[in-house]
Amino acid sequence: MNSSRELAARALSGGTLPGLPNGHFIDGAFRAGAAGRSMASLDPGRAEPFADFARGDADDVDAAVQSARRAFETAWRDMAAAERGRILMRAAGLIRQNAARLAVAECLDSGKPLAEAEGDVGGAARAFEYYAGACDKLQGDSFPIGPTYLGYSLHEPVGVTAQIIPWNYPISTAARGIAPALAAGCTVVAKPAEQTPFTALMLADILRQAGLPDGVCNVVTGTGIEVGAPLSAHPGIDHITFTGSVASGQKVMRAAADHVTRVVLELGGKSxxxxxxxxxxxxxxxxxxxxxxxxxxxxxxxxxxxxxxxxxxxxxxxxxxxxxxxxxxxxxxxxxxxxxxxxxxxxxxxxxxxxxxxxxxxxxxxxxxxxxxxxxxxxxxxxxxxxxxxxxxxxxxxxxxxxxxxxxxxxxxxxxxxxxxxxxxxxxxxxxxxxxxxxxxxxxxxxxxxxxxxxxxxxxxIEVPFGGNRKSGFGREKGLEGLLSYCRTKSVAARI
Missing domain, CATH: 3.40.309.10 (Aldehyde Dehydrogenase; Chain A, domain 2)
Structure with a gap:
């Protein structure tokens, strides 16, 4: 297996990383966009294109959401929590096996130094490992409402989630949102930034290899206007996790309001x-x-x-x-x-x-x-x-x-x-x-x-909850609190 340094040297001399995915990942497979369009990803270290990827639109978003809905209702929601955990744990292992290739792709796409990209890939593996162990620990409470009553709560998966991923930490942010969503029993439609599409696509394929059922994790690539906006406004989305600028986050909130869609926002900072x-x-x-x-x-x-x-x-x-x-x-x-x-x-x-x-x-x-x-x-x-x-x-x-x-x-x-x-x-x-x-x-x-x-x-x-206040957004990712972001609580009270 090639090391990241060996792959980096080849990518540096050749100007690209061969074999990068160039379609959307929908219903368990790579496919061309509905309109058949593509766009270039630019290497920031050279200010030059190094690969093409699919430029999606609202039709691709709709196909991905429908796939995620079917998978939620027929394959993932009711899978035993322990089995979901086994799949996520296998995914963590596969991320580590493919760490060199993921790191070089991340470096080419985002520009960051290779050592930082390697750390991000390791963190992504750790996120799937952490939430794999949490799958069968997600339990409700009982309520002391008297000897003739039984009261308890259930944490149910919220449904189909949208993950809108920024360009500064593509694989890290994808993992910290996708892993807890899957652990909770939700399905995913992810939209990576148009500047950095590749590791999200590679991650979706790794999850397929780990045994994730078709349609549980989908990735649609393209611009914010053509993919991000219709995804945020889609009536089939039950929850949106967005990381990005304040202005873009405000647009996501406005779109989500039309369908009263749940939102977690991680926005700007001046820390x-x-x-x-x-x-x-x-x-x-x-x-x-x-x-x-x-x-x-x-x-x-x-x-x-x-x-x-x-x-x-x-x-x-x-x-x-x-x-x-x-x-x-x-x-x-x-x-x-x-x-x-x-x-x-x-x-x-x-x-x-x-x-x-x-x-x-x-x-x-x-x-x-x-x-x-x-x-x-x-x-x-x-x-x-x-x-x-x-x-x-x-x-x-x-x-x-x-x-x-x-x-x-x-x-x-x-x-x-x-x-x-x-x-x-x-x-x-x-x-x-x-x-x-x-x-x-x-x-x-x-x-x-x-x-x-x-x-x-x-x-x-990954163990420590993360998120902001004021214009930095609301809601929390990471930790067990991040897992609860993808759950809705149902309370039950019964006369016995």
Whole structure:
């Protein structure tokens, strides 16, 4: 079996990964779209096409939803929970067996460094493993309503679920939604982002190989307008899980409202990383670097706001700049420290933020410019950027940039840092570095965020519920709470 490094070298020299799927996955098989159209997927590291895939429409969505409905009613809903678990566990094993190929496909599609793609694939396998073990643990409660009554609850699968998957973490986000939906007994119609379609298609085929009945997991590829919108508005969808921008999430909510469809939304973030003067400085430096420069900052939960106590501010930012300037940049398949951003549109968006900040007189202490792969002169790259000492009303503090841009705010003390952290329209995650454990937990209780990291950014895993408040969305994914998102509770009360 080829390693990911061997496959990466071949893909880098050949410009593609042979054998990628090019149809929708509907009713257990790949098939061409109803209209027979296709579109190109672009390699961000080269800014060039590397493969074609099916460009779907409302007819393809309808076929997938009908397939999912049949499979729900005839094959999956009533399958023994333990058997569902065995299928998901086999899928986890097959993901690991195919990890190299999945990682290279993810790298080509999204642009991220190969090591990050390998970690995402491992996380996807772990998600299926985790929910495989939860299938036969999903149980209701009994209610003490008196000696002449029996009261109990059932967790029933909600039905046909839509999974609308973003381009920044394609296989990770697909797995964290599809695995609990299947574990609960639901069926799936997934729509990956048009920038990154391939690993969702590959995952659906892996599930088929694991024994998933036909129609239980379907994938329709194409644009948000032509596939995502009709999927969100389809009357046969019982639940939507959406990850993406606030504006797109609002459109999904409006479409879902027509049929009173359940929705879980994971939207944007402008997450604070608080660094206090009593912290372990080396650990904090490592954490802040990873929080903003992993995946070129294209993470909803990226630590894009550094709130540093004044006593530590100058030396901390100076060291961050040196480390940022030392990051290697290049095509993701060469496994650099920093890969490209995903598209020309995203590169222009990042540049616009920094150009406007420069016009306002912002202190851009490092970075602040586009660049290319130093080996080829190609690709959509932005230099790791740090902008110092911005006020709370500054655009760089208020708005999600979704790129390798860190905005620094200076706090006088821990209370001031908390106030700055909470001064945002977003509330997805927050981090804090401090040597005072009591202070850290007081911060965790008082900060408005769906998840809090203490002394390690991105701590946790599939076991820990994830989601936001305010404009970061609502509902939770991951953990057992994520499993319950795909259930409806039925209460029974009987006179005996």
């Amino acid at each position: 604070p990383v608080v660094v206090l003067g009593d912290c372990d400085v080396e650990r904090a430096l490592d954490g802040v670097m990873g929080a903003i420069f992993e995946n070129a900052g294209q993470i909803c939960s990226a630590g894009s706001r550094l709130i540093v106590e004044r006593s530590l501010h100058a030396p901390f930012v100076e060291t961050l700049c040196r480390r940022a300037e030392a990051l290697s940049i290049g095509h993701g398949l060469r496994n650099p420290a920093l890969g490209p951003v995903n598209s020309a549109e995203q590169l222009a968006r990042i540049s616009g933020f920094i150009d406007r900040a420069r016009d306002r007189g912002a202190e851009i202490v490092t970075g602040g410019a586009t660049t290319t792969d130093p080996e080829t002169g190609k690709g959509w790259f932005y230099r790791p950027t740090i902008v110092d000492n911005r006020e709370p009303d500054d655009e760089l503090v208020r708005e999600e940039i979704f790129g390798p841009v860190l905005t620094v705010q200076v706090a006088e003390d821990a209370d001031h840092a908390l106030a700055l952290a909470n001064d945002s329209q977003y509330a997805l995650v927050a981090g804090i570095y401090t040597g005072d454990f009591s202070r850290a937990h007081r911060f965790a209780h008082r900060v408005d965020a769906g998840q809090v990291f203490i002394n390690e950014y991105f701590a946790g895993g």
